[in-house]
Amino acid sequence: MVDTNVPEHCPGVESEQAGKSNACAGCPNQAACATAPKGPDPDIAVITDRLRNVRRKILVLSGKGGVGKSTFTANLGFALAHTGSETEPQEAVMTAAEEETVRQVGVVDIDICGPSLPKIMGLENEQIHQSMSGWSPVYVQDNLAVMSIGFMLPDKDAAVIWRGPKKNGIIKQFLRDVEWSDLDYLLVDTPPGTSDEHLSIAQYLKPGGIDGAILVTTPPEVALQDVRKEISFCRKVNIPILGIVENMSGFVCPNCKHESSIFPATTGGARQMAETMKVPFLGSIPLDPRIGKSCDSGQCFMEEFPDSPATLAFQGIVDQIVEQLP
Incomplete structure (x- = not known):
């Protein structure tokens, strides 16, 4: 044992x-x-200098795959980059003060073997460009940029068959060689587990500071048991935990708004686990079949369906994150 x-x-x-x-x-x-x-590693000092103008760095973690971590990361990026204006972009006229309050957001996809952010964020056919100052991330909009190995593959079905050192090398390049400029938030979408990629990102970012980690799970115990390992990982490497998000907590009918439990929380769900493990619980996001449709089409679900119970739940979680990291 x-x-x-x-x-x-x-x-x-x-x-x-x-x-x-x-x-x-x-x-x-x-x-x-x-x-x-x-x-x-001399590159760590280079990374720290490169990211000196990034105000907040957040890791998005999950113990198990398939819990919606990348979907959460993408929508968190969209939500943080949203100006809050109800005016259509082509009709919007912002004052200088309003322009200063627009958040600049970057998203790094270090799920090397399963890069899904290009598809989810509507960037599937984009490529990375190189300039004198380094690689340029791909922009969803003026204040939301993404970097993923998905932009570097010869085709979308190509498999990445790499051992740890090569994966760690590309993660280092995403931090060292990308011209991120000034960012209010840098979100790091990680693969499931607590392995090479997680140790590398902690090693590369900790000298410059990691503001916290958000852990994404679903209600069943089979997912929660892996999140407990993720909590243990964060505590061992001294990464603050901003909170736990319970995704797919129930199905809310878009028409009648009735909620059904699709994945039963047999041991109390994420809320009970957060209380036991003494970490913040950020909230539950119900299932909405339109979330999958939005991911497939590369659209922001929250903007497409602002009245969905999932959108309202998600916005409440985003508000808590912004409040924790003003």
């Missing part, structure tokens, strides 16, 4: 024990770490 109270820690690639300690046994990167140059 594994003793979860005495975790095995990776010594870090810069350590003299890298690839040699007991914690390294069985790691696929053991040989690479043992032979790699030791000492602090």
Whole structure:
């Protein structure tokens, strides 16, 4: 039986024990770490300088795949970038003061093997461009930019078959070589789990500060048990937890508004888990079949269906995040 109270820690690639300690046994990167140059990674200082004008950095995590984490990240990006104006963009005339209050938002997709943000955010056929100052992210709108390996694949069905070091390298490039400019929020969409990508993003961003993590789950215990591991991960690497979001918490009929439980919360759901684990609970987002349709068409669900119970729930969660990180 594994003793979860005495975790095995990776010594870090810069350590003299890298690839040699007991914690390294069985790691696929053991040989690479043992032979790699030791000492602090000089690129971390470059990344910290590159992101010096990013005010807030937020990780979006999930213990298990299929809980809607990328959908949540995309809609969070849309919501934070939204100006709040009800005027159509072509008719809008903003004052200088209003322009200063428009949030600048960037989204980094580090789900290297399953990059879905280009599709969800309506950028599926876009490509990355390079300038003298580095890679330019792809813009959904003037104040919302995205970087994903999905923009670099030869076709949308191409598989990324990479080991850890190569995945970590592209994550480093997304942070070191992209010209993000001034941002109010940088959202990082991560793959499920607590592995290479998560350790890398924590290592690269922590010197410049990570403002917090948002954990996305669904109500069943099979999803919650993996979120508990994610909470443990955040605490071990000292990443603040902004809160837990329960996605797909029930189905609300678009016509009669009646709510049905599709995925029963057999152990109390995310709210009960958050209370037990002593982390904030940000709210529940009900199922709406139009969310999937919006993702497939690359549209912002919240703008397309502003009166949906899911939109109202989502907006309440966004308000809490903005309140926590003013």
